[in-house]
Amino acid sequence: MIKVLIADDQHLVRGALAALLNLEDDIQVVAECADGDEVAQALDDSGAQVVLLDVQMPRLDGLRTAQLLRDSHPEVKILIVTTFDRPGYFRQAFEAGASGFLVKDSPPAELVAAIRRVHSGGKVVDPQRAMLSVETRSNPLTEREREILALAAGGGPVSQIAASLHLSAGTVRNHLSNAIGKTNTSNRIEAARTAREMGWI
Known part of the structure; x- marks a missing residue:
């Protein structure tokens, strides 16, 4: 059973994702968080193996959360699931330690396949987004x-x-x-x- 944690500040989105994933025989949503600063404790409490992170959350965003988890929970697989399909986010997600990047309008089957793939140690990389991220200059801001x-x-x-x-x-x-x-x-x-x-x- 693949244990999943969902971090998204939109309650309806979080609930819908959990309901969708719990229909799968091999996936169980074991924790839900409304902000990135809740994720580390929820991971310790739930034993989740895959974390779905939204990018924009109010206190600690998904990219910063991914960076922190890379150090504190290196065994956990991270999948960024966001509304914002921006080359800069794609680049930062993988630099922060994410194993995959999906937009929220992806088909449900694609999300399920992505969770299974990152759980097994693979990466979820869209070639077109990867090319755009290469063509986009890196973040110059401190x-x-x-x-x-x-x-x-x-x-x-x-x-x-x-x-x-x-x-x-x-x-x-x-x-x-x-x-x-x-x-x-x-x-x-x-x-x-x-x-x-x-x-x-």
């Missing part, structure tokens, strides 16, 4: 720049971003300026939008 840009995307003032990260306003402005330059945009909102489109945040 981890702090990504963090600040993600907060800036909401339009909040610099002082609020600075307070939430325990940084000075000047430091936040410097990081935003660097991110704007690296994304070749004219302001932080454009920089955040470009970074999201590229799959960098």
Whole structure:
């Protein structure tokens, strides 16, 4: 029996995936999480062997969760299942230690086959997405720049971003300026939008 954990902040999506997978004779959903920061503990409690991770979750996103699991639970297989089909996410998923990448509009049979494949040690790599990820330049943003840009995307003032990260306003402005330059945009909102489109945040 393949034990699966699903991490997705959308309750309906998570429930639908669990119901679908539990119809298979050799797959059992043993845990569900609404955010990446719940995954490690849920893995320890459930003994799941395959983790399905959404990319965008509120506190700890799927790509960062995958990086952490690579170190803390190296035996667990990770499959990124996301709405956002972006070359940057595809590249980052495999760099973070994922064994596969699927979009949520994939046929159910494809998801089931992907779980069986990664569980057995294989990879799930779509050739077209792989080629696009090679053609897309790698993420030029530092981890702090990504963090600040993600907060800036909401339009909040610099002082609020600075307070939430325990940084000075000047430091936040410097990081935003660097991110704007690296994304070749004219302001932080454009920089955040470009970074999201590229799959960098």
